[in-house]
Amino acid sequence: MYITQSLHRALQQHPERTAVHFGDRQQSFREFADRVARLAGALQALGMQPGDRVAMLAHNSDRYLEYQMAVLWGGGVLTPCNTRWSTTEILYALNDSGSALLLVDDAFQDRVAHFRRESTVLREVIHCGDEPTPPGMHSYEALLAQAAPVPDALRRGDDLAGIFYTGGTTGFPKGVMLSHANLCSSAMALHSDELAREGGTYLHVAPMFHLADLGISMVQWLVAQTHVILPAFEPRSLLDTLERHRVTVVPLVPTMIQMLVDHQAIREPRDLSSLQTIIYGSSPISEALVERVMAFLPDVSFMQVYGMTELAPIATINPGYYHSADGRKLGKLPSAGRAGRCMELRIADPEGREVPRGTVGEVLVRGPNVMLGYWNRPELTAEALRGGWMHTGDGAWMDEDGFIYIVDRLKDMIISGGENVYSGEVESALARHPAVAASAVIGIPDERWGEAVHAVVVLKPGMQPTAGELIAHCLTLIAGYKCPRSLVFAEQLPLSAVGKVLKTALREPFWQGRSRNVA
Incomplete structure (x- = not known):
């Protein structure tokens, strides 16, 4: 099994079918495959060897899709960066993975100077945005124009395909190593449950750095579906795109579903008859919310999946x-x-x-x-x-x-808005404030985000920071979505007989009378 195999098949059988739509840009499978082969050649010319890691820090775009295929086509290893991470966290992932090449778009190009100063491994930066290329970076389109297409390196099976960083319990993320076989087998499992049909259209609206999007989109490659890409989620834009491009499959996390059913745009008349499947998961969801969205979209089939990055990413399917x-x-x-x-x-x-x-x-x-x-x-x-x-x-x-x-x-993980937050990361950030003696971080119910990060803090004697000051401190060390949304002070934390913090006791007042199920 190898991930680029599906692109070869699509090129052979449907060369003129539309492969990608992004804004005003559109490519056939023939055009897309040519760009992939050229980008692979450009990366090799910049020094990418088989097994080398190549990072990308960017919002959703057609170039992100090209990156995913071209790095593998050229024999490299994907290392996508979470766009919501702090600069410190991204720098850690670059250094830890040994990523010598980085693709960056307009939104993140101002971080490159810091990466160049602090990274021990970064060698070349490719600007893949639409604004003028900053000095010291390679222009994405200029590289493609100058590069010759190269043959597929055909790395496969247990060869490493990507390192996908997920939250760590010791203060920094850990890189999950996934092979071509890992990702292909997960895609085949979803395909066997009829997630995708030949000739349909898939909408990328979840962040493309997330394995959830990559894992589900791989199913669409198996059947040569058209990929439509939105840079970010917004309810009206989502509905307009579903209608305009006759989308057949879209993945949504529960937070998106909640925002969608609460938005006036879903009540406006429109033709969504093409939409066949909404796949959901990755964070807590209530049956009531599922019932609400199904009432608005009665002809759509809903599929729930459960998994994690370590499972590439699917474990179970509720069809x-x-x-x-x-x-x-x-x-x-x-x-x-x-x-x-x-x-x-x-x-x-x-x-x-x-x-x-x-x-x-x-x-x-x-x-x-x-x-x-x-x-x-x-x-x-x-x-x-x-x-x-x-x-x-x-x-x-x-x-x-x-x-x-x-x-x-069983792990102390919080899922807020579809993002994994490990309490240990937040507690580690709080511990770096000179006023904090101890802390415990838990997830509490939140109607919009599923769960919100809540911190209970014990202060050192004589210290009196405000909750806002501690939250602002965390913002300097970790991504905003990981920082506490609420924070209270306590004289002490509840401990077990062996000295472990009893987080169940801290959670109990917030979760009484509510289920804490995970989708």
């Missing part, structure tokens, strides 16, 4: 039938679904033994979609993959039909 009127009678709507094809799933006790159906345990996954490991973190890799299973850290129970129901996170 459209169980969201339909007949299917809902079976009571599976709250479920995250069953193990995807090619994947094996078990609910286990702390020793890894499968627990009886209906009993809560940890979700373990085994299959070709499971990551190679964490980049440069052999101890963390061994812990996560012990016994040959990926230990997700999520708690769930399984019914007699094999459907799982996520009930809580």
Whole structure:
């Protein structure tokens, strides 16, 4: 298996079919494949060798799609950067991955000077925006115009395809290593559940640095779908694009769905008859919200997926039938679904033994979609993959039909607006303030974001910072979405007999009478 295989097939069978729409730009598969081969040649001319990491820091665009294919075509390894991270976090990922090449667009070009000063590895920067190319950077379009197309390097199977950084519990992100086989097997599992059909149109509206978008878009490559790209999510723009481009498949995180059903634009008459499937997941969602959006879009099939970056990214699928009127009678709507094809799933006790159906345990996954490991973190890799299973850290129970129901996170992870926030990262940032003696960070209910980051802080004697000052301090160290949205002070934190902070006790007042399910 190799990711570029689908592009070869599309070029052979549908060369003149539209491959990409972005703004006023449009390309056929023939044109797109030529640009991919030329960009691969340009990257090789800049020194990219097989297995070298190439980073990109940019908003959604057609050039992001070209980057994803061209790096692999040229034999390199993808290292997409989270656009919501702080400069410190991005610099860490660049250095940790050893990314010598960086593509950057207009929105982030002002950070390049800092990266050049502080990075131990960065060598070449390519400006892929539409404004004039700043001094000291290569022009994306000029490189393509000068480069000759090169043959596909055909890295495949267990060859490393990408390093995808996810939140870390020790203050910095960790790089998840995914192979070509990991990503291809995950795409095949989704394809077997009829996520995509030949000749349809897929809309990129989720951030393209996210594996959720890449993982789902790979299914569309299998069937040579047209890719329409929005730079960012906005309800009216989304609906206008669905109608104008006759989109058939779109992934939305619950925060987007909430904003969509609350927006007046969804009540305006328009033709959305082309839309076949909305795929959702990645953060907590209520049944009430699912019911609301299905009422607005009664002819659309909804599919829920559950997974994580380490699973490339799919573990389970709850297909459209169980969201339909007949299917809902079976009571599976709250479920995250069953193990995807090619994947094996078990609910286990702390020793890894499968627990009886209906009993809560940890979700373990085994299959070709499971990551190679964490980049440069052999101890963390061994812990996560012990016994040959990926230990997700999520708690769930399984019914007699094999459907799982996520009930809580065994790891101290918060999912806010579709973004993973690890409490350890936030606590580490708070600990760097001279007034903070101890802190505990939890997720609390939030109608818009699913969960909001909440901090409980114990101050050092005689210190009196305000909550706003501590939040502003965090903003200098970590991304804004990771920073506390609320912060309170306490004399002490509740501790267990062995001295561990009892976060369950901190969460209880906020979650009483509410389910804390995860989509």
